Amino acid sequence: MSRVKNAVILAAGIGSRLRSIHNDKPKGFLSLNEKPIIEESISRLIYSGIQNIIIVTGYKREFYESLTKKYPFVKTINNDFYESTGSMYSLWKANELIEKDFILLESDLNYELNALQVIMNSKEKNLILLSGKTAAGDEVYVGVEKNKIVNMSKNISEIKNLGGELVGISKISFELYQKMFAHSELQFEKNKNYHYEDCLTDLAASNEINYKVIEDLAWIEIDDEQHYKRAVEVINPLIIKRDSEIQFSKKVERNILLNPGPATTSDAVKKALVVEDICPREKEFGDLVEGIRKDLVKVVHGEDTHEAVLFASSGTGAVEACLTSVIPENKYVLIINNGAYGKRMQQICEGFNINQIKFDVSFGDPINLLQLRSIVEKNKNKLSQIAFVHHETTVGILNPLDEISKMAEEYNLEIIVDAMSSYAGIPIDVTKYKVQYLIASANKCIQGMAGISFVICDRDSLNKTALYSRRNFYFNLFDNFTFFTKQKQMQFTPPVQIFYALRQAINEYFLETGEGRSKRYFEMYEVLKKGLRELGFKFLVDEQHHAKILTAVIEPENQNYDFNEMHDFLYDRGFTIYPGKGAKVNTFRIANMGELFTEDIYNFIKVLKEYLIIKKLI
Amino acid sequence: MSRVKNAVILAAGIGSRLRSIHNDKPKGFLSLNEKPIIEESISRLIYSGIQNIIIVTGYKREFYESLTKKYPFVKTINNDFYESTGSMYSLWKANELIEKDFILLESDLNYELNALQVIMNSKEKNLILLSGKTAAGDEVYVGVEKNKIVNMSKNISEIKNLGGELVGISKISFELYQKMFAHSELQFEKNKNYHYEDCLTDLAASNEINYKVIEDLAWIEIDDEQHYKRAVEVINPLIIKRDSEIQFSKKVERNILLNPGPATTSDAVKKALVVEDICPREKEFGDLVEGIRKDLVKVVHGEDTHEAVLFASSGTGAVEACLTSVIPENKYVLIINNGAYGKRMQQICEGFNINQIKFDVSFGDPINLLQLRSIVEKNKNKLSQIAFVHHETTVGILNPLDEISKMAEEYNLEIIVDAMSSYAGIPIDVTKYKVQYLIASANKCIQGMAGISFVICDRDSLNKTALYSRRNFYFNLFDNFTFFTKQKQMQFTPPVQIFYALRQAINEYFLETGEGRSKRYFEMYEVLKKGLRELGFKFLVDEQHHAKILTAVIEPENQNYDFNEMHDFLYDRGFTIYPGKGAKVNTFRIANMGELFTEDIYNFIKVLKEYLIIKKLI
Helix, strand or coil: CCCCCEEEEECCCCCHHHHHHHCCCCHHHCECCCCEHHHHHHHHHHHCCCCEEEEEECCCHHHHHHHHHHCCCEEEEECCCCCCCCHHHHHHHHHHCCCCCEEEEECCEEECHHHHHHHHHCCCCCEEEEECCCCCCCCCEEEEECCEEEEEECCHHHCCCEEEEEEEEEEECHHHHHHHHHHHHHHHHHCCCCCHHHHHHHHHCCCCCEEEEECCCCEEECCCHHHHHHHHHHHHHHHHHHHHHCCCCCCCCCCEECCCCCCECCHHHHHHCCCCCCCCCCHHHHHHHHHHHHHHHHHCCCCCCEEEEEEECCHHHHHHHHHHHHCCCCCEEEEEECCHHHHHHHHHHHHCCCCEEEEECCCCCCCCHHHHHHHHHHCCCCEEEEEEECEECCCCEECCHHHHHHHHHHCCCEEEEECCCCCCCCCCCCCCCCCCEEEEECCCCCCCCCCEEEEEEEHHHHHHHHHCCCCCCCCCHHHHHHHHHHHCCCCCCCCHHHHHHHHHHHHHHHHHCHHHHHHHHHHHHHHHHHHHHHCCCCECCCHHHECCCEEEEECCCCCCCCHHHHHHHHHHCCEECEECCCCCCCEEEEECCECCCHHHHHHHHHHHHHHHHHCCCC | CCCCCEEEEECCCCCHHHHHHHCCCCHHHCECCCCEHHHHHHHHHHHCCCCEEEEEECCCHHHHHHHHHHCCCEEEEECCCCCCCCHHHHHHHHHHCCCCCEEEEECCEEECCHHHHHHHHCCCCCEEEEECCCCCCCCCEEEEECCEEEEEECCHHHCCCEEEEEEEEEEECHHHHHHHHHHHHHHHCCCCCCCHHHHHHHHHCCCCCEEEEECCCCEEECCCHHHHHHHHHHHHHHHHHHHHHCCCCCCCCCCEECCCCCCECCHHHHHHCCCCCCCCCCHHHHHHHHHHHHHHHHHCCCCCCEEEEEEECCHHHHHHHHHHHHCCCCCEEEEEECCHHHHHHHHHHHHCCCCEEEEECCCCCCCCHHHHHHHHHHCCCCEEEEEEECEECCCCEECCHHHHHHHHHHCCCEEEEECCCCCCCCCCCCCCCCCCEEEEECCCCCCCCCCEEEEEEEHHHHHHHHHCCCCCCCCCHHHHHHHHHHHCCCCCCCCHHHHHHHHHHHHHHHHHCHHHHHHHHHHHHHHHHHHHHHCCCCECCCHHHECCCEEEEECCCCCCCCHHHHHHHHHHCCEECEECCCCCCCEEEEECCECCCHHHHHHHHHHHHHHHHHCCCC
């Protein structure tokens, strides 16, 4: 499902018809503008998002090899027999470096950027780019049928139904490459002067090799003086003009993330990332942040009493901000740990030498409230806060915010709730439950992107911390808050683009409404629960404690079962599942947060069932 | 230059011709699908990036007012005289809430999403959307000339050159609205039944009001039973089909950021943000992070000796990470402060109670190396590190990395360099200069986006810190490093999209080459220096100490000079400049980092000159 990131450039050939122009350089080192055409091609590939470029060298290899010193994303491999072999031998040779799908190009091409965009945005796994008529003199004609190629030939009479002319830019899947590799090895026994076009023709009947025509594509392959002249006078000026006008386009597949965040986002949230560059010290950006601060508080109904303090960090950063800023020096925090995130709170306090009382529960068990009460009672004089995780995603348990909050109030303690994976997914009212500090991040149920975390603070509680002796700097809650209120800005440089995406995500939350969002999540959970049960799975946590946003599923005890294999099977089909994490029994985990719908869960169950049948697990 | 974020919906009308269908509801509450058409319109606006929606109510206002409770981005204002006034009266009334450019819509429209995309992506400040022939029966025809509208009328005989039919979706600049407001007030004295179409016609001759035709736009205004039937049977199904197929498009203007980062980025870096959702615990993402870690080190030539440790935070986060992780408990760090960022290092050590010796220099003065040596000599037994800022953007000074590094080596001390605004802009070699810790972030001269910071650490030095007693958690350098090497992942959730942008930015850095980048920056600096001098400006820092990436300019002593006014004049024209920060003399600052070119600096000087002339400052 992932985008092509690799390119292979065939550059072994001699180009004897061009000697008069380029002297002793290989063809790719002809120049039409400032840089040789091979470097222009590399630029286009990089601007299109290609990350690794393999060049197959031969004639005058040292020219191409010099590029690897300049560009760390370029690797070369040599075809020693370039004088007597065809292009397929070069491509066969590149086997040592090819591990993924790739774009295949020839070294002597001058082409417009649009050629790469079209081919990279296409869904087809194997795609041959064709153009309209060029009259270049050495055209390779491509015969097609429906959406597939049939054959290629320089002899037009061999073509039954002409699709267009071969440009020399193609997308080749790793799967097809492996077949080409195997097939060509057999051919080489008879004939090493075998070309990749011939190989594609040979494999066309038994493989899905699609094509795409761009009728008026600006491109030229420079093989002789005539071509060079045409490139200089006609094609290159056209390419410069078109490339300067290009509007970047990119198609994005929809993946179904069933990991507990970062969650699947909407298309509009993704596109909201792309904005005009702006200095975050501008008022315009300050207004954006201020609006987001207000609306994040609205989600939990604290607009009259609470303030949101935002950080550029992961969610853990905001947990650290809260714990290192609000516990008075001479007091203790009681930390409930029934999962990895409760434990992390304890680790933060250890890192900073903050006084804590630990209440440890097996991962997977609910909190025993009587036991909690007796610990609180015993320590009531030294405690200032109770800290815990609302939805503990280690196991998918929902800890009882209402009852713990009531108990805290009774003992005049504040509560610190890590609501990372419940905020905006499960209805929370910070005034009804008296929550002094609620911590969450942008990339979970609010459906924005990772990079922003926040603490929603009771204003009066927060103001009290102004005089506490400092343990931190970047994450000081009160100082960051003061900066917002005085300067209307983030104290430290914010992740600008992630803020625009969060703005869009919050708007979409309100559009769906809080009730609508949790209803959608819970409906997905019901479909998931039923589906998993029907497949014979059991759950780690008692149903009454399910958070309904993540479900920890007990792993089958069957030698055919292998989590990684199951994961990869699903991943290849667009579904991302998550391993377990230190629960009392081995589990894997399925979350149902993000821009997902019951239909996605039905599809997931269907694909999971397929896998279980193949592996004889059901 | 900024995108339209506001919409005004005119919803005061009675819609008497529709009584039979919608009983006692106002027109916007007709339903074609699940939700009333007004709510469908709101959804389309939100998905298109609109952030504030003003509805002008009248007939049955309580229906629309109920939306404000559901949607915090909706505000209403009432036209009390809706029975006797035209639509311009409603729009005039909205004056209390209109502060910016907006999209104007009618409440009874059913339309495809593409209508909003086209109008929001247009450069024109005032744009009236037209469609081809609808034969609806009550068309408003629009007369045009060149790219401007001339008049509008329901009587086609009044139209000289037909542009198309008015859809009822328009972009109105705040400037035009103010004129409409003033003009309509005069009209109301004679006639309150005055419509916004009439007002636009009246103002068309003296204002640039453009139009855009979408020939086959799917849309309908529902005014009577006939329309309703057509909406149900033809238009609405077409809209559903087209909206489901839409490819989001967005045009992004190029802003010239002359603030010291976040810097202007390339289009390809911006588009790299938009990727398929991925769980950052997947191997695919781990590989991305690993590649970035390696390449960040390559930029400063430390591939054999150094390791990059990345954080989800602003640059300050990485400074905190370094200072709180690498100074042994019983040792002192000497911190040189000749600008706000040197001072910030001192503040971090104060926040964490880390032993430090402060060397304070006036903001704007270079470091006196003899003085530094004598402080080092005096404290040589207790010191472990010297920490300083390489390019101090408070004043644009370049502190001498080579000489300080030599001195540190002599005394067997490590150095901690905040190279936030020099990394990738000024050549640095961490092995030649013996830099143990170099700190930078993604959004400066490497030309990525904010959200990722990093420390490039000498491996041996870093490994020594494994046993140091901990002062931190989120920012522990060694623990985060260990997580990379053991798990091939970030320890805490990374800002996924910012990583993809950074990958692209690094590739573009290597494409340009290190020499190419600093050459480009320094050429811009020369143009800037010359241009500012010719305009009579003086610089804070002696030229020999200029970093050549930021220049602090002394503010003119002239009562006509006002920084904010100058800033706003330039900002409106796409140039962002930056105020001074605590230097010994008042300054403003101009940076030349990011995807900018000498041409941009020439243009900046030209626009600055315009301003100075207008204000009689030259």
